[in-house]
Amino acid sequence: MGEPAVSAQGLTKCFGAVCACQGIDLTVAPGEIVGLVGPDGAGKTTAFRMLCGILPPDHGTARVAGYDVVTQSEAVKARIGYLPQRFSLHRDLTIDENIQYVAELYTVPRDEWQSRREELLEMTYLAPFRRRLAGRLSGGMRQKLALVCALVHRPEVLFLDEPTTGVDPVSRRDFWKLLHDLPRQGVTMVISTPYMDEAARCNRLAFMYAGQVLATDTPDNLRRQLPGELMQVRCRPQREAREALKRCSAVRSVEVFGDRLHVLFHGTADPMLCERLLADAGVECLEQQPVEPSLEDVFMSLVSEHGLTATATGNGL
Amino acid sequence: MDLAVEVENLTKRFGDFVAVNEVSFSVAEGEVFGFLGPNGSGKSTTIRILCGLLSPSSGHARVAGLDVWRDAERIRQRIGYMPQFFSLYDDLTVAENIEFYAGLYQVPPALALARQSELAEVLELGPVLDRLARTLSTGWRQRLALATSILHRPPLLFLDEPTSGVDPLTRRLFWEVIGDLAHEGITVFVTTHVMDEAEHCTRLAMMHYGRLIAEGTPEEMRTEHVQTMVEVQAHPIWPVLQALEKAPEVVEVALFGDAVHAELRCDLNDAEARVERKLQTAGVAYERVVAVTPSMEDVFVSLARRWERPTAAGADR
Structure with a gap:
């Protein structure tokens, strides 16, 4: 070419x-x-x-x-x-x-x-x-x-x-x-x-x-670049679930996708751990399953690695 | 449950043009109500009527317990409204804009200050508080616009395409904030063109050519309107799109991410086999054909095409 x-x-x-x-x-x-x-x-x-x-x-x-x-x-x-x-x-x-x-x-x-x-x-x-x-x-x-x-x-x-x-x-x-x-x-x-x-x-x-x-x-x-595995969790109340999962050291990040949460683990996804964390927080888990990462997951992961606040000082075009 | 919005046979004519045509629906308190429809379907006109900015030609509407015919003035004090093009004062800083709107809504100064720092934190406006509004990019302008529309803690909030032109990070933040507002009991009435955002709503209604053509929870919308949908994966994808476009049993075919979604006029049982046969006959290579639940975008487009104005022949959009 x-x-x-x-x-x-x-x-x-x-x-x-x-x-x-x-x-x-x-x-x-x-x-x-x-x-x-x-x-x-x-x-x-x-x-x-x-x-x-x-x-x-x-x-x-x-x-x-x-x-x-x-x-x-x-x-x-x-x-x-x-x-x-x-x-x-x-x-x-x-x-x-x-x-x-x-x-x-x-x-x-x-x-x-x-x-x-x-x-x-x-x-x-x-x-x-x-x-x-x-x-x-x-x-x-x-x-x-x-x-x-x-x-x-x-x-x-x-x-x-x-x-x-x-x-x-x-x-x-x-x-x-x-x-x-x-x-x-x-x-x-x-x-x-x-x-x-x-x-x-x-x-x-x-x-x-x-x-x-x-x-x-x-x-x-x-x-394929996403570090760690991803679990999709449907539960309620969602806000409490988000907080509980974020506090866990095995969890890299938690993002909201409509009525579901995407839980990214540092390594292998651990559904037992997820279940226990949610139960301890008094959250009802309706459904959880491993999912393939979406581009948005990858993007969010890359951006959070680079810190969020820099956008504010970026240009205003 | 009390109703935040109650609309009955609402109609608005501009000369010969019927922008809103006998529309009826209701929104319960605490709902996140998604109001969908193509450009020019009558969404913004309806919102303007509900906000007391435009009188209807006929029909009834009650908003926050008040009648739009009689109490337009008082409605505006009880709601927050973020139009598509929100007017910010370009020569004021972000903080000054918030202060100015607090004055307009007669929020006491001490309370206004507390609200400002709270909103600055939630919408991550801290780093830009001293910047002139004119120097902000779309995403930041929209954050500021949202902040000023919820300063006075209205029980009912109208957001007209709040995420149009907004980047993925801000979009995500907006929906988190909307979720939190609903959690606090605020009713949110929101329009969007982004169908994965519609999944965040508790209930949806879809407008087309001034009429309300469908209504339901996201789940109901996805399962009730489209009978048979298959997804085809292939590299390259273009030949698949072309082959299926011409097939008589295909109602609609479109790119979905990097795959193709096709809506079929046949039973779900033999849908996959039919599509595979079609592709094989056409000599088109593919990796996988699977029946899928239609996405919200599939449903939206399918409904819109079904209700197409006959004279427009599909191109008048």
Whole structure:
């Protein structure tokens, strides 16, 4: 395989005393979907802006679609699509006109963007609404239109910054079906998401925290990384159970998952111990079983290793 | 048990558009009531009526024992309301925002101070108390917004998409706080687009095109609405999605994490075998096909698709 679609080494950016990104390394192979997952202020948006050639890094280098993001930022911009968190469509233009507008900004030849537009409208099922003003579209449709606009110049790499935030589950599903088809069309994707079920769909993930990449791997390998075994416990009252389990030295952490608790042990899970601790605390145990760790378990475990308060002093972008 | 919210045939029209259509439901005191629905289904309009901010066109509603027609003013003193876009004072610090809202709600200064330090601890706002609200990221803004909506200890709390745009850590913290509030006897009325969050609620109702289309505990919602659901695991997953999308017996197929969930029009007994045959005929490789309990998202999407407006043909979203 040739050059990676994205390769970044030691990307660093500070705003005054606040370092939004501290030495980010990231490699994305052509056709991959790579997810950036992390809390607010982890540096995801800053990393995106540097990779898109919008924001020059203080230190470090990055090449995207074969070009240097600092010295060849115009060439980078021509070869990528960027869907920012708050995308701006022209509300007073129709779907058709919005696409034309963006295509012309990218100086795509007329006959090329016209056929591309048909193709994208068909793919997103937006064709019947093409003469509707963007300002009158539903949230899900606006987001599809933003995707179409980001794809009209056939970018090699697509950056999506939390594209499904605030979008209902039906639209979210439809949107992901569209995304999954893109690698076959030769598009590489870097996507940030706060949702672990979306993270699981990526080929590889980078868990970010406080400006650093804590771990990069496939979702499966990340799930295997969890130190210790996990028990799922359904009991009541839950709050007392949480406190009792947290006090035990064999227990690494206790997290709430809806009406269940996930109890992570330092080593082998011990259901007898669990039962005894709960009985001693006067908690009724309804059900307990060993479970495979979810990505959220792994993420929580990684973050608690690195301490929680740093998010507060992170950037406020 | 007393009712915190009681709604009967509630209707709201804006011109020809019926935003809320003959909706009836009730919420008991101490419940965490999840109000679900796609964008534009009438959730926020209903909440605005219940908070006394908008008069209904017809129907009845009682909130915290007061009538929305007659006592709108008094309702607002008895509830906490955190809208989707909460207005914070950008030029005030976090602490000053809390102080300001304490004044608005006429919380005595000494009590306000005690509440502030209590909330700062619960929502982990300590490190940002002196920062200007404008410098906060979404997650931190939402924490502050939640703090100001519960300062005056309302017996009933309305949260409209409190976790939209919020990172996984803050999301988790929010649901812990919601659980603790309910534990103290506060009724929580909450909307969300994130279906695993819906599992935290004691009861759910789902809106679609202004109508209430389903209601029940999370358990009831998961077991009563979708008959047959199978999960397929495969690497790559895309061909599975494509093969099943075209199958006539498949009602809905979607990515679920890194697997595929398919809802079928057939009996549970032969569902797995049918899907395996389908995939084999199509020459698609897979690892495992198992019947599963549908996730809350499966249920939501299935219900939403069933109630699709016929003229919209599925794309008008």
